[in-house]
Amino acid sequence: MRVKSFFKKIGSLIITKEIFENKNLSKQLYRYFLIGLFIRLIFLPFLFQRDLLSTYQRAAETVFAGNFGSDFQQMLTNVIHSIYLFIIKSIFPAINELSPILLEKDTWISWISFNSSYNVFTALALFKILYLIFDVVCMLIILRLSFDSEPESRLRVFKFWMFNPFVIFILYVFARHDIIGILATLVALLLAKKNRKYWAIIVLAFGIALRFFPIMILPLFILYMARTKKDYIILSVIGISGLAAVELFSYFYFGRSVIFSLLNAQHFDYILSSKLELVIHDRIFIFVAVYVIIILSFLHIKRKNFDILLNYGAIIYLAYVSLCYFHPQYMLWTVPFLIIIFIRRKSLLYYHWIQFALLLVILIYWGDLVTKFVFAPIDYKFFVYLTGPIPIINRFYDSAKFVNIFRSIFTGVSLWMIYLIYKDNKKILTDELKNKEN
Amino acid sequence: MKRISFAVKTIILVFLAALILPLLAGCRGIFYIPGASYGYYIWEEDSKVFVEWSADRKDSKFDGRISTDGKITEYKLKEWEEENDVIKVGEDKIEFSATLDSEDYSDGFSFTPQGYTYLEFDLKMNDGYDLSRTNVGGFLENPENNVFRIEEDYFDQLRMKPWYQKHPFSEFFNKLFSNKYFTFVYLFILGIIIIEILRVTVLATRRKKIIWLAISYTALILVEICIYFVLKFLIR
Numbered sequence: 001m002r003v004k005s006f007f008k009k010i011g012s013l014i015i016t017k018e019i020f021e022n023k024n025l026s027k028q029l030y031r032y033f034l035i036g037l038f039i040r041l042i043f044l045p046f047l048f049q050r051d052l053l054s055t056y057q058r059a060a061e062t063v064f065a066g067n068f069g070s071d072f073q074q075m076l077t078n079v080i081h082s083i084y085l086f087i088i089k090s091i092f093p094a095i096n097e098l099s100p101i102l103l104e105k106d107t108w109i110s111w112i113s114f115n116s117s118y119n120v121f122t123a124l125a126l127f128k129i130l131y132l133i134f135d136v137v138c139m140l141i142i143l144r145l146s147f148d149s150e151p152e153s154r155l156r157v158f159k160f161w162m163f164n165p166f167v168i169f170i171l172y173v174f175a176r177h178d179i180i181g182i183l184a185t186l187v188a189l190l191l192a193k194k195n196r197k198y199w200a201i202i203v204l205a206f207g208i209a210l211r212f213f214p215i216m217i218l219p220l221f222i223l224y225m226a227r228t229k230k231d232y233i234i235l236s237v238i239g240i241s242g243l244a245a246v247e248l249f250s251y252f253y254f255g256r257s258v259i260f261s262l263l264n265a266q267h268f269d270y271i272l273s274s275k276l277e278l279v280i281h282d283r284i285f286i287f288v289a290v291y292v293i294i295i296l297s298f299l300h301i302k303r304k305n306f307d308i309l310l311n312y313g314a315i316i317y318l319a320y321v322s323l324c325y326f327h328p329q330y331m332l333w334t335v336p337f338l339i340i341i342f343i344r345r346k347s348l349l350y351y352h353w354i355q356f357a358l359l360l361v362i363l364i365y366w367g368d369l370v371t372k373f374v375f376a377p378i379d380y381k382f383f384v385y386l387t388g389p390i391p392i393i394n395r396f397y398d399s400a401k402f403v404n405i406f407r408s409i410f411t412g413v414s415l416w417m418i419y420l421i422y423k424d425n426k427k428i429l430t431d432e433l434k435n436k437e438n
Numbered sequence: 439m440k441r442i443s444f445a446v447k448t449i450i451l452v453f454l455a456a457l458i459l460p461l462l463a464g465c466r467g468i469f470y471i472p473g474a475s476y477g478y479y480i481w482e483e484d485s486k487v488f489v490e491w492s493a494d495r496k497d498s499k500f501d502g503r504i505s506t507d508g509k510i511t512e513y514k515l516k517e518w519e520e521e522n523d524v525i526k527v528g529e530d531k532i533e534f535s536a537t538l539d540s541e542d543y544s545d546g547f548s549f550t551p552q553g554y555t556y557l558e559f560d561l562k563m564n565d566g567y568d569l570s571r572t573n574v575g576g577f578l579e580n581p582e583n584n585v586f587r588i589e590e591d592y593f594d595q596l597r598m599k600p601w602y603q604k605h606p607f608s609e610f611f612n613k614l615f616s617n618k619y620f621t622f623v624y625l626f627i628l629g630i631i632i633i634e635i636l637r638v639t640v641l642a643t644r645r646k647k648i649i650w651l652a653i654s655y656t657a658l659i660l661v662e663i664c665i666y667f668v669l670k671f672l673i674r
Contacts, residue, residue, distance in 0.1 A: 031638050038631045045624060094620075118613055122620040378613075379606030385570055385578060391474035391494040395543070 016143055018151035025155055032155075033139075036162030040135070043172035044128050045121035047374050050107075052175035053114055056127055059085040060102035069254045073261055075246055076210045077177055084130045092126060094119040115380035124175075124377060131171045134179040138336070141186045145193065146307060146340045153343045160339035160349070165356040166331050173374060176329035181211025186336055188214070188221070189313075193306045197225040201235045205242030212262065213333055215243070216320065217313050219295050224309045273325040287323045294319060307428050311421050313337040318421075322414035328359060328370070338417075345424055351417050358413065361406040364389050364399065468573055473543030477571030478561050482593040487557065490516065490546025493538040500545070501535035502561035508554025516546040560585045578605045602672045615669040622662055629658040 011020040019025045059081035061070035071078035089095040098117065104110035114120060139161045147153035161167060170176055184207030191200035204221055207214040218239045226232045243259065250258040262268055274286040298304070298312050314337035321331055342349040363370050368388045376383045393399040468479045472492045478500070479490045491500045513527050523536035523545055536545045551557060559581070561572055567584040574581060574588060575596040601607060614621045633654045641650050 027638055027642075031635065034631050034635045034638070038628065038635070041624075041628055041631070045620070118616040119620070121613060121617055121624075125620070125624065375606075379609035381570070381578060382606035382609065385477075387471055387475045387494075391476075392471055394495060395471060395473040 014140060016151070016154065018149075019143070019155060022151060025151055029155055029158060032159050032162045039163070039168055040132060040172050043168065044132070045125040046377055047173045048124055048128075048175040048377065049173075049374055050111060050369050052124075052127060053102075053111060054107075055081055055177060056085060057102050057104075057110065060099060063089065064099050064103055072250055072254050072256065073258060073265070074211070075250065075258070076206075077180060080180060081130070081177070088126050092122065094122045095126065098123055111376075112380060115376045120377045128172060128175055131175065131177065131179050134183050135167065135171055138179060138183050138186055141183070141190055142336055142339065144190055145186070145336075146310065147343065156343055157339055160342050161335070164335055164339065165353065166335050166359075169356070170329045170332045174328060174370070176332075178211060178213070178329045178332045181207050181213055182332060182336060184210055185214045185217070185333075189310070189336075192221060192225055192309070195225075197231070197235065198238065200225065201238045202241075205239055207242070208239070209242035209246045212243075213330070216291070216316050220298055220309055220312050220316070223295075223299055224304050224306075270325040271320075274323045287320060290319050290323060291316065301425075301429070303429065303432060305428070305432065307340075308425055310337050310340050311425050311428070314341060315418050315421055318414050318418050322411045322418070327366075328363060331355070331359060341421060341424060344427075345420055348417055348420055351413050351420075354413050355410060355417075358406050358410040362403060362410060364393065364403050365407075468575070468577060470573075470577075477563070477568065477573060479546075480559070480572075480574045482575070486548045486550050488546065488548045489561075490544055491536070491538070491563075492544035495540045495543065496538075497540075498538045499535070499564050500538065500562070501565075502559065503531065503533045504549075504560075505531045505558045506551050506554045507556060509552050511550045511552050513547055513549040516544075516548070517542075518545060518547070555590055556587045558585065558587045576604065608673075611669055611672045615673050618666075621669075622666070625662060625665060626658065629661065633658065 008020070011026075014020075015026060015029055019029055055071075055077075058071040058078055061067040062078060062082040063085050085095070089099075097119065098114070101110055101113045101117065104113065114123070117123070139158060142161050143154050143158050146157065171179055184203055188200045188204035188207060191197075191203060201221060204214055204218060208218065222232060222235045222239060226235050247257060247259050250256055271287055272285045276284040276286060278284065294312065294315055298308075301308060314334060317330075317334040317337065320326065321334065338348060338352060342352070367390060372383045372386055372388050390399045393402050468481050470477075470479050470490075470492055473495050475492045476494050476498075477491065479488075479492070481488050489504065493500075507530070509529055510527060510532060513525075513532065515525065518525070518536075519542060522542070523534070525532065525534040525536075525547065527549075532547070532549060534547070538545065559572075559574075561567075563571065569580050569582070569584070570578075572580055574586075575593050576599075579596060602611060633651070636654065637647070637651065641647055644650055
């Protein structure tokens with residue numbers, strides 16, 4: 001009896017009490033989980049983008065060569081990868097065998113050697129399992145973010161995450177580590193939902209130190225959770241404390257500034273990439289202006305609730321990918337917010353799939369590295385010498401124009417999604433008002 | 439909603455058509471896309487040997503020599519530009535020099551060799567050798583030496599080569615087999631997931647579930663054993 005109640009507790013803890021106690025729903029959830037896991041595992045050992053190797057090469061610098069500052073811009077992410085690499089190298093000899101390749105400085109030689117090594121599939125599977133672990137934890141947290149009294153809707157949210165094309169593509173085909181920062185953001189959101197304002201902002205600050213991206217929703221968190229002037233000050237200070245801690249550590253340990261290094265990196269220029277040129281030196285950075293409008297619009301909502309916070313998170317990240325130069329993995333930041341909105345507005349789900357189809361064309365921007373080379377572990381020689389998409393398009397039409405047409409459609413679709421979310425905001429607020437009046 | 443789903447289907451169809459049409463445009467004895475692919479493409483069709491080259495719309499120079507111990511009885515030029523491209527055809531030798539640019543996508547010629555035991559090729563790209571881009575009889579069927587010979591029955595032998603001994607399959611199967619422990623653990627995990635999916639769907643309403651599960655796991659083990667032997671056969 002005790003064992004049964006123990007497993008009941010564990011089950012409720014993992015998949016929520018409402019779903020666990022409903023046999024039908026728990027079976028469905030298990031089915032979705034299995035099918036989603038199957039799709040993920042199909043891609044796990046065979047495909048990757050060069051950045052995965054670079055990430056683990058930096059971790060290998062830390063683990064095998066003891067260089068702690070191999071990735072000082074993403075220090076915490078590197079620590080996580082280094083710990084994980086240390087664990088898998090201690091268990092699997094295949095990883096130790098790869099150490100000369102991981103420590104090779106020449107990017108082309110290391111990439112070729114990695115792809116041609118007989119145990120490349122083992123290494124890729126092991127490297128990506130880290131992301132699978134974070135992915136599984138994320139899907140369980142997302143279950144709890146909304147629809148408290150609607151287990152069916154929660155199950156659908158779970159389904160949308162399990163079969164989300166961006167999640168599968170970015171984590172298991174592209175193999176980027178954004179899921180680590182997303183997990184921190186989701187934990188922060190869950191804490192915010194439970195009104196644990198200090199814990200929420202501490203975790204978000206940790207998320208910012210991990211991947212900088214959550215800083216975009218930091219003002220939303222502060223505006224949502226602060227009740228007094230003191231709150232505004234404390235939450236703001238805690239919010240940037242993660243970054244400040246990393247900056248201080250970097251300054252004293254490496255003698256270099258992380259913040260200025262990030263500000264001068266090309267990645268920060270992406271935010272400023274869309275601009276209106278006025279006269280002489282005068283120009284308006286479009287995303288910055290739009291971002292301010294979004295934050296002000298959130299500020300002026302009197303009765304902010306958690307669903308509105310999630311909607312605004314989606315709006316900010318959609319505005320970013322609509323208006324700025326972005327890398328495919330940045331799309332992952334829109335997903336946790338969008339899949340909750342899909343329940344209320346299913347049309348957004350179709351647009352999300354259109355976004356994915358368009359992204360596959362926009363990928364051509366980044367050339368062979370993110371297109372044909374992704375398949376290189378299967379047979380690197382075949383995919384190196386196979387004609388890539390850019391020369392094929394160039395043969396018939398200017399490839400930059402071709403991609404930019406699809407890029408523009410992508411922006412149009414994303415902006416339309418923002419409008420639909422804005423309409424959803426209005427509906428949430430009107431419904432809430434009606435409920436109060438009744 | 440129907441309209442949106444129709445629009446999505448239309449976009450996907452247009453996208454696929456845009457991908458497939460350019461591919462069809464370049465159908466040859468060896469598949470290559472003039473003006474996009476880069477390298478030499480050599481194949482045989484109806485006793486004629488075709489030698490063609492293509493570059494990705496960049497200024498490139500292709501020159502070389504083909505000689506034989508037999509006779510060259512006839513030859514035909516393809517997309518030859520007299521002002522840039524030169525060819526000298528002797529009784530047992532062909533020498534050529536040609537250029538490609540943003541407007542000139544590919545050039546080539548075909549010839550009929552007779553009474554020969556070998557053909558000797560000396561093919562250069564931009565005054566150097568790039569053997570990985572010299573495809574003789576098939577994509578990535580590359581020679582080992584800068585100046586290389588092929589025997590009379592080379593193309594027939596190549597035609598008999600099974601698909602699993604060609605790129606990318608040969609390399610893929612080789613990696614799977616040389617990394618056996620991973621391959622079989624991986625396939626076993628996939629198998630377990632499939633059986634679990636069947637257990638909660640198809641088998642959920644069946645009686646004697648345990649027997650069905652036992653059958654499924656036995657089948658999985660048998661499939662693994664079969665895969666072992668299939669891979670062993672494929673990488674011979």
